[in-house]
Amino acid sequence: MPPASAPAVTRRVPGVGTDAARPDGVPKTRGEFAFSSDLWMDGMLWGKTLRSPHVSARVLLVDASAARAMPGVRAVLTAADVPGRQTYGLEVPDQPVFASDVVRYHGEPIAAVAAEHPETARAAAEAIKVVYEPVDPVVDAELALDAPPLHPDGNLFRHLAIRHGDPGASGDVVVEGRYEVGMQDQAFMGPESGLAVPAEDGGVDLYIATQWLHVDRDQIAASLGMPAERVRLHLAGVGGAFGGREDVSLQIHLCLLALSTGRPVKMVYSRDESFFGHVHRHPATMWFRHHASRDGRLVKVEARIVLDGGAYLSSSNAVVSNAACFAPGPYKVPNAVIDGYAVRTNNPPCGAMRGFGAVQVCYGHEAQMDRLADALGIDRVELRLRNALERFDRLVTGQVLTGAVPVRECIAAALAHPLPPPLSPSDPVLARPGGAGLTADHDDVRRGVGVAVSLKNVAYSEGFDDYATARVRLEAGVGGEPAATVFAATAEVGQGFVTIAQQIVREELGVADVALAPAGTTGIGSAGSSSASRQTWMSGGAIQLACARLRRQLLARAAGRWGCGGGSVEWDAGEALRAETGERLSLAELLTEGPVEAEQEYHHPPTKALDAEGQGDAHLAVMVAAHRAVVDVDPGLGLVRVVQVTTGQDVGRALNPTQITGQIEGGxxxxxxxxxxEEIVLDQGRVRNPSFTDYLIPTTLDMPAVSATLVEQPEPGAPYGAKGVGEPPTISSGPAVLAAIRDATGLPVTRAPVRPEDIALSDREV
Amino acid sequence: MPDVRVALPTTVDGAVDAMAGMPGAQFLAGGTDFCVEVSFGLRRPPAVVCLRRVAELRRTEITPTEVVIGAGATYSDMGARDLVAALPALAAAARTVGSPQIRNAGTIGGNVATASPAGDTLPLLAALDARVVVRGPGTERELGISSLLVGVKRTALEPTQLVVALRVPRVEGPQQFLKVGTRNAMVIAIASAAVVLDRGARRVRAAFGSVGPVPVRPRRAEDELSDAIDWGRLSASEAAVARFGELAAEDCSPISDHRGTAAYRSRAVAVVASRGLRRCLEHVA
Known part of the structure; x- marks a missing residue:
């Protein structure tokens, strides 16, 4: 131990657990942040995609000659111009870069144009002659299971059967229900956009808003028929993602156009094209049967979940896995018979969206828990508490939950927040259901309260090694002060990874000045996807490991200076300390020899595949959230206003409480x-509302007051004990709202989104 | 790339002349409908006559018998204190349009000339039998709003004619506007209702939006209710109020679309008609 008189230079730099400010916060607030749609390069061309107006058709002819002949048009590309793999896809490449013989969904790309002006590109795309022979589409997922194949790979993406315990078990009390969830869109504010620049080595540089740079790169390279290292991706400013940027949209088109013309090419989707350009949340039809003993213990859950995956696979296999695994919700279920199906149809492709399969089933299991409580004559919250999962309980996949599972704590935290004041004739009229339309008077409004609880995994599952890579460099900066730079291909999609990365380096190294190098695929390995609530754990873990290696390098330097053995030197308060003498060397002093740099991959403990019975340790860890919603309903018009949502959320450990609160409010x-x-309305596969005029997302008047409690039970094995926080707010908040609407109206309300007519016309035979 | 010619007149006559001189041109006021259609590629006029600099289009005058509103008055302008006092339901309707930015740009003349079935100011203008002042090359005429609106986004205007002003008769008595949408703000109407009690004429006046190609005047409902109201006390029976909604719904011809079903629209009209009337009445027993 150092003598007590040692100069304790403990200038503590705030690290994890503080409300560090976002480095991109001020530029974004001031409108100065460059999003991918702001990309610009002198001499660039403008790209435009031609898309199918048909839901399902044979393509008899594509004649681009008139378009190619137009002045100002520099390239018109179709399937024949794809030099490498004709298809792409996250799990299996089943989606054509350009449809050539068949179109399978409304808006499928047929061709891409590059021209000197965006209007010329648009006119040229319109001038491409395509002869279609429409085919009757298959738009019902149940019917698609028995329909002729819509694709050589068939119509069943995946059937996941979970058989747990005794499938023949039954309970004293049985409740059954059917539930439906519509197709939600991620509705990120920044539409798909990017800039591809041809390079001297024959490769291409792509500046792009995405969630996972390396997996984009690999798919692009395959279709370009080019080694991956000649396709260099650079993260451009991302205007939101929510899963909608996991799949390739315009990436391959842009690179093809740039390589074909030898010019930089920019493409920006309009809002309506964005609705056709990315995957959506899977619509679901679900059947549940819950069995319980008289004293309110769950005996068995049966479920049949059908997810409409749309025309191409995307991540449907993983989404249906989550839906099946988490179909019972955060409850102890000794016996289960669960079948999840993901099915190909001619509807728009569906894939990743915040909550990833857990959202749809939460609408089912939480409605079932309310029904069961009512059938048993037990309080709805009490039934949940009685069956709440705890640490060392098993999921229906047989997996023992070895981490924190604070179900009861989250429920208690959500309920501990005070309820809003009761309805009053003096409430502001704008605050009533119908809002600015002034449709409701005080007597028209009914209030309801509902509670819902959810469970979801962190990171990828079923044996997938979604590792992350990070490199940290430490050098003498301005005035000799130590400065750190983090290199990682981690996509900042708005979640605040850039803040967390800085906080971790400050925590580990005591360095205040931490910069993030631009994210890209050059010179650094994959970070994995910014999805599945995983980057704080995964990329954060890689940074933490890299910092630990840097400390070891610095201690070796210190030992060298002191001429002592490495074993007698330790790290203390951001400095090297020689224990036996109390001598210290500051970072600045150690860095006079030059910079130090360390790179690390972080791999989470391996997960396992599910067996034929759906059993296996498939998940890394789980996150819990509980929500209580208070709603006002105008039953006469079927209009709703959500008044308040309170939540208790299991975060492991809060590394940045303000950022978590942001995720909770946004989620x-x-x-x-x-x-x-929110719903993409389809008519025989045709998208009816591809605009923010008709695809409605909440406005300020629709957003409730939110009160959140962060439940902190550090997760064993996770860096700093922190879990992901992005998805849980989106999972059970909606089911809590539907429960509250049921409470206010007495109606079954089995569909999300609830439509005004579902409430107002519930008295009619439809 | 074809060039788009742009005229920037400062007078109404200048605007009309510019339009006459550029065949196929489009008048541009707030652009809140027009620019959306351009973005969607639905409209590509070779020329545009911009109206923003025409000061006389924004002139508003309130007399004892009528309110004259310049066609260039924005939805935000409807919130001026004297206009709110004279036409409170028009101000309420204008407040339901889009966002503050949209309300600062969009104009009442544009709302009329666009003639969308969901035009938010149209039901009240129809209920009050507003007159539309129209200027063409060398001509000025006036026509009733119901003669001007002839179908979904169709008017009786010639391409060279410009909506200059709206003349809205002043009616003594309460008026209400209610608009149904699936979101609490910034939403296209699924159904809307303007209800006016004309105490002088002892007439109920009403019109509904988004439930037919043009605003629907429920003549039977107006007639029956006008007889059922005690005009001295401004009162009516519960049964009469409910009956008004039922009759109103019968007069509408809604369609089903992605915003709502015909059945829901009919129900919604009945509900907002009755609620609007109830708010106008002083006693319902």
Missing amino acids: IAQGIGLAVM
Whole structure:
């Protein structure tokens, strides 16, 4: 131990657990942040995609000659111009870069144009002659299971059967229900956009808003028929993602156009094209049967979940796995018979969206828990508490939950927040259901309260090694002060990874000045996807490991200076300390020899595949959230206003409480959006509302007051004990709203989003 | 790339002349409908006549018998204190349009000339039998709002004619506007209702939006209710109020679309008609 008189230079730099400010916060607030749609390069061309107006058709002819002949048009590309793999896809490449013989969904790309002016590109795309022979589409997922194949790979993406315990078990009390969830869109504010620049080595540089740079790169390279290292991706400013940027949209088109023309090419989707350009949340039809003993213990859960995956696979296999695994919710279920199906149809492709399969089933299991409580004559919250999962309980996959599972604590925290004041004739009229339309008077409004609880995994599952890579460099900066730079291909999609990365380096190294190098695929390995609530754990873990290696390098330096053995030197308060003498060397002093740099991959403990019975340790860890919603309903018009949502959320450890609160508020906005208004409306596969005029997302007047409690039970094995926080707010907030609407109206309300007519016309035979 | 010609007149006559001189041109006021259609590629006019600099289009005058509103008055302008006092339901309707930014740009003349079935100011203008002042090359005429609106986004205007002003008769008595949408703000109407009690004429006046190609005047409902109201006390029976909604719904011809079903629209009209009337009445027993 150092003598007590040692100069304790403990200038503590705030690290994890503090409300560090976002480095991109001020530029974004001031409108100075460059998003991918702001990309610009002198001499660039403008790209435009031609898309199918048909849901299902044979393509008899594509004649681009008139378009190619137009002045100002530099390239018109079709399937024949794809030099490498004709298809792409996250799990299996089943989706054509350009449709050539068949179109399978409304808006499928047929061709891409590059021209000197965006209007010329648009006119040229319109001038491409395509002869279609429409085919009757298959738009019902149940019917698609028995329909002729829509694709050589068939119509069943995956059937996951979970058989747990005794499938023949039954309970004293049985409740059964059917539930439906509509197609939600991620509705990120920044539409798909990017800039591809041809390079001297024959490769291409792509500046792009995405969630996972390396997996984009690999798919692009395959279709370009080019080694991956000649396709260099650079993260451009991302205007939101929510899963909608996991799949390739315009990436391959842009690179093809740039390589074909030898010019930089920019493409920006309009809002309506964005609705056709990315995957959506899977619509679901679900059947549940819950069995319980008289004293309110769950005996068995049966479920049949059908997810409409749309025309191409995307991540449907993983989404249906989550839906099946988490179908019972956060409850002890000794016996289960669960079948999840993901099915190909001619509807728009569906894939990743915040909550990833857990959202749809939460609408089912939480409605079932309310029904069961009512059938048993037990309080709805009490039934949940009685069956709440605890640490060392098993999921229906047989997996023992070895981490924190604070179900009861989250429920208690959500309920501990005070309820809003009761309805009053003096409430502001704008605050009533119908809002600015002034449709409701005090006597028209009914209030309801509902509670819902959810469970979801962190990171990828079923044996997938979604590792992350990070490199940290430490050098003498301005005035010799130590400065750190983090290199990682981690996509900042708005979640605040850039803040967390800085906080971790400050925590580990005591360095105040931490910069993030631009994210890209050059010179650094994969970070994995910014999805599945995983980057704080995964990329954060890689940074933490890299910092630990840097400390070892610095201690070796210190030992060298002191001429002592490495074993007698330790790290203390951001400095090297020689224990036996109390001598210290500051970072600045150690860095006079030059910079130090360390790179690390972080791999989470391996997960396992599910067996034929759906059993296996498939998940890394789980996150819990509980929500209580208070709603006002105008039953006469079927209009709803969500008044308040309170939540208790299991975060492991809060590394940045303000950022978590931001995720919670935003996630609740997206969750209540699905509950009461957000839906892509399809008519025989045709998208009817591809605009923000008709695809409604919550406004300020729709957003409830939110009160959140962060439940902190550090997760064993996770860096700092922190879990992910992005998805849980979106999962059970919507089901809590539907429960509250049921409470206010007495109606079954089995569909999300609930439509005004579902409430107002419930007295009619439809 | 074809060039788009742009005229920037400062007078109404200048605007009309510019339009006459550029065949196929489009008048541009707030652009809140027009620019959306351009973005969607639905409209590509070779020329545009911009109206923003025409000061006389924003002139508003309130007399004892009528309110004259310049066609260039924005939805935000409807919130001026004297206009709110004279036409409270028009102000309420204008407040339901889009966002503050949209309300600062969009104009009442544009709302009329666009003639969308969901035009938010149209039901009240129809209920009050507003007159539309129209200027063409060398001509000025006036026609009733119900003669001007002839179908979904169709008017009786010639391409060279410009909506200059709206003349809205002043009616003594309460008026209400209610608009139904699936979101609490910034939403296209699924159904809307304007209800006016004309105490002088002892007439109920009403019109509904988004439930037909043009605003629907429920003549039977107006007639029956006008007889059922005690005009001295401004009262009516519960049964009469409910009956008004039922009759109103019968007069509408809604369609089903992605915003709502015809059945829901009919129900919604009945509900908002009755509620609007109830708010106008002083006693319902």
